[in-house]
Amino acid sequence: MPTAARPSALHRMRFVGADTGKSSILTLFPVWSQMLGLDAELLPLDIPIGAPAGRFRDAVTAMRSDGQCVGALVTTHKISLYAAARDLFDEVDPFGTECGEVSSIAFRDGRTLGAAKDPITAGLSLREFLSDNHFADGAQVLCLGAGGAGTAIGWYLAQRRDAPSRLTFVDTAADRLDHLAAVVAPHATRSTLETLRPDEVDISARLGALPSGSVVINATGMGKERPGSPVPGSAVFPADAVVWDLNYRGSLEFLVHARTQEQDRRLTVVDGWRYFIHGWTQVIAEVFGIPMPPERVEELAAAADGLRR
The missing domain is CATH 3.40.50.720 (NAD(P)-binding Rossmann-like Domain)
Incomplete structure (x- = not known):
């Protein structure tokens, strides 16, 4: 008897970077998603360093058009994406505006929201x-x-x-x-x-x-x-x-x-392990609109420590 296919996740989050395939988050995210009750999957999106502005604009447009995509974490290209696609965002938080970068993208109520979580x-x-x-x-x-x-x-x-x-x-x-x-x-x-x-x-x-x-x-x-x-x-x-x-x-x-x-x-x-933990938990909280108190961060960090690669 064939094994039933696993239902696809309700939500999709993107991971925008230059070399995402080796990141520990690909192993951690399914565990964290279950712990947080997100019913979400993480899909990498690699863009080469030095890519033209059009690549970043296309990426934001494609994510915005995907009804299952709730947002993204941006690494490597935070400044480049902001510079190329600022006009595609309905709102960027004060950190993002002042620092000229976007590390978090959230799609909420038909709006595209950008934030810079690196200062935090x-x-x-x-x-x-x-x-x-x-x-x-x-x-x-x-x-x-x-x-x-x-x-x-x-x-x-x-x-x-x-x-x-x-x-x-x-x-x-x-x-x-x-x-x-x-x-x-x-x-x-x-x-x-x-x-x-x-x-x-x-x-x-x-x-x-x-x-x-x-x-x-x-x-x-x-x-x-x-x-x-x-x-x-x-x-x-x-x-x-x-x-x-x-x-x-x-x-x-x-x-x-x-x-x-x-x-x-x-x-x-x-x-950079704890920087990695804080970066991802801050963006997940923003993208999914969930609280991320210190005790929850430590629970997620403890689960991550055992899966670190």
């Missing part, structure tokens, strides 16, 4: 490993990468009560640096904001000059979407530094480099 995700993640007065003794921030995640991190850090004395961002693209400066500068009233291209700074020397306890971040995508690290292999991290790689999967050269110095330099080394 950055804050939730950073508060887990930085004390409330971490920067009080002069620690600085060096963030390698000035895309959507880097911009959101800068936005959050500039507004902390103990704002870092200096926020430095390094990126290969001048337009991303200009965008970040436009978003972060109005809030960096107690920090010196510096934006540089790699050919304008000696990363090894800059790391060596950072005060003890400084925070060094890999927000470039290197080590995940493409192999490599933004830090030379001979570079030495500052003593007592917090080293945060936003990646949790891939070749992870930056993370491996930091862990080789973890004991000798007394580093706090953090990968």
Whole structure:
């Protein structure tokens, strides 16, 4: 007797990125959907880095026309999608408008709603490993990468009560640096904001000059979407530094480099797993219109930890 086909899910959520097939969310989402009672499936949608604006507009239009699609999480292309398709949204939240990005798309009551969850995700993640007065003794921030995640991190850090004395961002693209400066500068009233291209700074020397306890971040995508690290292999991290790689999967050269110095330099080394958890739970809450209190996030995180890949 043939096995009955499993009914298709009532709702469909899209995952827009450049290399979604290796993400742990493809394993986690069915479990989370059941735990949250969503009756939903997740379908990846890969768009190449550097794709023309029309690809992003077509993606939003197709999702909006799909009666089962309730929304999407956008990674990698958050700024590009916003720039290309802003006019296709009926509403974008204040974070999205200010940061010029969309990481969450929700289709509700015939309207297309955009939101930028990275500033919230950055804050939730950073508060887990930085004390409330971490920067009080002069620690600085060096963030390698000035895309959507880097911009959101800068936005959050500039507004902390103990704002870092200096926020430095390094990126290969001048337009991303200009965008970040436009978003972060109005809030960096107690920090010196510096934006540089790699050919304008000696990363090894800059790391060596950072005060003890400084925070060094890999927000470039290197080590995940493409192999490599933004830090030379001979570079030495500052003593007592917090080293945060936003990646949790891939070749992870930056993370491996930091862990080789973890004991000798007394580093706090953090990968991107909790950033991933917070990012997805915040967007799922937005897309499906459900509450996501801290205790629910921890329940979902506990289930995810056992399925991490």
